[in-house]
Amino acid sequence: MRLSQAGIGVTRLQNLDEMYPAQDILLQSGQLVQYAAGVYAYNNIPLGVKKLVEEIIREELDKCGCIEVQLPTLQPESIWRLSGRWDKYIEDGVMLSVDTGKGMFCLAPTAEEAIVEFAKTKLKSYKNLPTTFYQIGEKYRNEIRARGYLLRGKSFPMMDAYSFNESLEDLAKSYEIIRKAYLKIFERLGLDVIPVAADNGAMGGKRSEEFMLLSPIGEDTILYDEKTKKAFNSEIFEKENYKEYLKEEYGIEDTSKLEERRAIELGHIFQLGLKYSESMNATFKNRQGEDKPYYMGCYGIGVSRTVATIYELSILHGKDGKPNGIALPKQVAPYKVHIIPKMDNEQKVKEAEELYCKLQEKGIKAILDDREEGSIGAKIKDCKMLGTPYIVVLGDKTNPGEIEVEDSKTGEKTIQKIDEFEI
Amino acid sequence: MRLSQAGIGVTRLQNLDEMYPAQDILLQSGQLVQYAAGVYAYNNIPLGVKKLVEEIIREELDKCGCIEVQLPTLQPESIWRLSGRWDKYIEDGVMLSVDTGKGMFCLAPTAEEAIVEFAKTKLKSYKNLPTTFYQIGEKYRNEIRARGYLLRGKSFPMMDAYSFNESLEDLAKSYEIIRKAYLKIFERLGLDVIPVAADNGAMGGKRSEEFMLLSPIGEDTILYDEKTKKAFNSEIFEKENYKEYLKEEYGIEDTSKLEERRAIELGHIFQLGLKYSESMNATFKNRQGEDKPYYMGCYGIGVSRTVATIYELSILHGKDGKPNGIALPKQVAPYKVHIIPKMDNEQKVKEAEELYCKLQEKGIKAILDDREEGSIGAKIKDCKMLGTPYIVVLGDKTNPGEIEVEDSKTGEKTIQKIDEFEI
Numbered sequence: 148m149r150l151s152q153a154g155i156g157v158t159r160l161q162n163l164d165e166m167y168p169a170q171d172i173l174l175q176s177g178q179l180v181q182y183a184a185g186v187y188a189y190n191n192i193p194l195g196v197k198k199l200v201e202e203i204i205r206e207e208l209d210k211c212g213c214i215e216v217q218l219p220t221l222q223p224e225s226i227w228r229l230s231g232r233w234d235k236y237i238e239d240g241v242m243l244s245v246d247t248g249k250g251m252f253c254l255a256p257t258a259e260e261a262i263v264e265f266a267k268t269k270l271k272s273y274k275n276l277p278t279t280f281y282q283i284g285e286k287y288r289n290e291i292r293a294r295g296y297l298l299r300g301k302s303f304p305m306m307d308a309y310s311f312n313e314s315l316e317d318l319a320k321s322y323e324i325i326r327k328a329y330l331k332i333f334e335r336l337g338l339d340v341i342p343v344a345a346d347n348g349a350m351g352g353k354r355s356e357e358f359m360l361l362s363p364i365g366e367d368t369i370l371y372d373e374k375t376k377k378a379f380n381s382e383i384f385e386k387e388n389y390k391e392y393l394k395e396e397y398g399i400e401d402t403s404k405l406e407e408r409r410a411i412e413l414g415h416i417f418q419l420g421l422k423y424s425e426s427m428n429a430t431f432k433n434r435q436g437e438d439k440p441y442y443m444g445c446y447g448i449g450v451s452r453t454v455a456t457i458y459e460l461s462i463l464h465g466k467d468g469k470p471n472g473i474a475l476p477k478q479v480a481p482y483k484v485h486i487i488p489k490m491d492n493e494q495k496v497k498e499a500e501e502l503y504c505k506l507q508e509k510g511i512k513a514i515l516d517d518r519e520e521g522s523i524g525a526k527i528k529d530c531k532m533l534g535t536p537y538i539v540v541l542g543d544k545t546n547p548g549e550i551e552v553e554d555s556k557t558g559e560k561t562i563q564k565i566d567e568f569e570i
Numbered sequence: 571m572r573l574s575q576a577g578i579g580v581t582r583l584q585n586l587d588e589m590y591p592a593q594d595i596l597l598q599s600g601q602l603v604q605y606a607a608g609v610y611a612y613n614n615i616p617l618g619v620k621k622l623v624e625e626i627i628r629e630e631l632d633k634c635g636c637i638e639v640q641l642p643t644l645q646p647e648s649i650w651r652l653s654g655r656w657d658k659y660i661e662d663g664v665m666l667s668v669d670t671g672k673g674m675f676c677l678a679p680t681a682e683e684a685i686v687e688f689a690k691t692k693l694k695s696y697k698n699l700p701t702t703f704y705q706i707g708e709k710y711r712n713e714i715r716a717r718g719y720l721l722r723g724k725s726f727p728m729m730d731a732y733s734f735n736e737s738l739e740d741l742a743k744s745y746e747i748i749r750k751a752y753l754k755i756f757e758r759l760g761l762d763v764i765p766v767a768a769d770n771g772a773m774g775g776k777r778s779e780e781f782m783l784l785s786p787i788g789e790d791t792i793l794y795d796e797k798t799k800k801a802f803n804s805e806i807f808e809k810e811n812y813k814e815y816l817k818e819e820y821g822i823e824d825t826s827k828l829e830e831r832r833a834i835e836l837g838h839i840f841q842l843g844l845k846y847s848e849s850m851n852a853t854f855k856n857r858q859g860e861d862k863p864y865y866m867g868c869y870g871i872g873v874s875r876t877v878a879t880i881y882e883l884s885i886l887h888g889k890d891g892k893p894n895g896i897a898l899p900k901q902v903a904p905y906k907v908h909i910i911p912k913m914d915n916e917q918k919v920k921e922a923e924e925l926y927c928k929l930q931e932k933g934i935k936a937i938l939d940d941r942e943e944g945s946i947g948a949k950i951k952d953c954k955m956l957g958t959p960y961i962v963v964l965g966d967k968t969n970p971g972e973i974e975v976e977d978s979k980t981g982e983k984t985i986q987k988i989d990e991f992e993i
Contacts, residue, residue: 152701153637154692177692182642183673188688189640214576217612219605220708221725243668247712250606254668265611269577269600278575285643289670302644
């Protein structure tokens, strides 16, 4: 990408948001644009981060045999009446609805109804089970508390998966497979999440866990045991014999050591059981030839929330301790290298162009800072708003054929030969 | 993908839709699911086709330096008031609107307003021009005439691009670049489109062309000259001196030879001019330091319509001349090979599994027909509902280490050694 055409950068940062400095940088540098509370556009780089996050999710789910599909975002009232959730969701004000003049639709806040409709014509026999469908797509919620930029929006991309199982035991197996896939996904994303046994909320059903990342900007509060690195929902105290439970299940002796910590919920997995299959009359033929409702599980990852979290964890600080830039982890950085040539030095510009093309040929996406104005220092500053992991400078300090490479996370600089440059 | 878990196939086709047999096969075999008029879910394979179509669009646009972004689907009334389109679109019933209780939003049918808001804070100077932003995402229209399955839906994925230019001449250049990219995209997709000079409809502006594919299932009628392979909108006859115009511009001597032909509109490119930038007061500093409104172009490709067209062109016919299957072009087939082993032959099942894994390792996506029931003949029939280009059978006809490979488009069959199989 040539920076002159990208519509980003060249921003003098104003007082940054203290809670969410990275996302404020995105907003101030034109990488995010706000249209209304909780409604944003993504410029090229955050969109690229989002796509890479989605790709990692996809790879891990595909590896476990999950089947990617796409359900409609515009869903007819009729299927939400079958499950009995239409009135409740409309009254709660959670769901956005649309009158087409020929029937009411909602903008899907979640997709249990749609997936049951989808599955029931296909998974007719126990031979088709277990099957897990997933999709990655936009969800809509009429958030009164839209906050934290991409952390909680009115419209947000989410991965939602649904397993169809013939028994509770089989559901437990699918649940465990997805649980492991989630841990792998977050590990690959560099996010240190803790699965926390959770309340099921409006979803109904059996066992469920939230995937929490400890962070002062989190909206949730969890109980955390520093020694075992385990965490719990505060509802644990409502359990009878919670002390015995914690000791037996988690080896925690003294509950007074559980500390309250803020956390961001990035994923959630549920054993729904029969709730939707029974109410929507969705059945399969079991091994005895009887019609039985599916045991279902449902599994979500907030994609935009994950992107926001990655950005906030990638914040850089200046010598004054104040946030002044971003360094994205390599695995989710859409452009790995940002090339800054001294624009009034013909030789350097030529070398920069060559390096840019060579990297593209190797499949390494790069940004070429081809803006005619601005000093190299100013351009490095701009570059740090974009989060590119490696900054390559072709300026006066280096000889012909040489470049200065900065690791933007550590700030470490080295002089390298262009021909030997590798990331 | 293991077919037992995919929730597709095993369908005896009922009377197929005469106009749209391929999409009816998708529906009957569970690859598309209808929720309401013009509202569909995609199962894994059509979703894969859609992604490959999107990828080809992306590659060609990125090559011309277009910048991919993502604009919100939920757009506030305020920006549609700036351009003056809110009332008109609502009255026409084209646009679906949502009351959030704190302001009205629409489900974007198009995104001129949103992109102008996006661009105007970024493209401040002629130095930032020309810039072309594009997105691939869902659009919404309250179609009364939802028809042709994915050809015209209430909700549909579309690629929409917008160029920002400093002058009409510069706009003409961007327009020409995108025009060429479109021809390349449709060529790569194997779709023989003709650019047809068009009326601008509700979009306003200057020059525009529709990318039309001649087809009896098309909704549009165009005038076609068999000899020159050129086509025209019937509005050409409203032009004064249209005979001279046709002769001079296109070398067409005798207009009586223009035949009416049905066509599908797959893409559309417009020179919008100043319409949106003036009404929305979106300006840049020109070379003289004056504030000037952008010259804009806008460019769309109907992604789901393109997918539907590819499917309808991929229909296979039985000996009775009736449609009985699908053979997708290789470049848009998400799975290239469909492997069918004789399930009660242990050796064949083992070889099939090995081939399946080997192909995956090479990055060639395959389907393994691991369903325990059904004859090989029945499975080949099912396979032809899915459109996979190559069918590999491991049955009684072949020796150990050998496979029968069918090119599903031509029906040509060859016996090959497994180890030498290449696509």
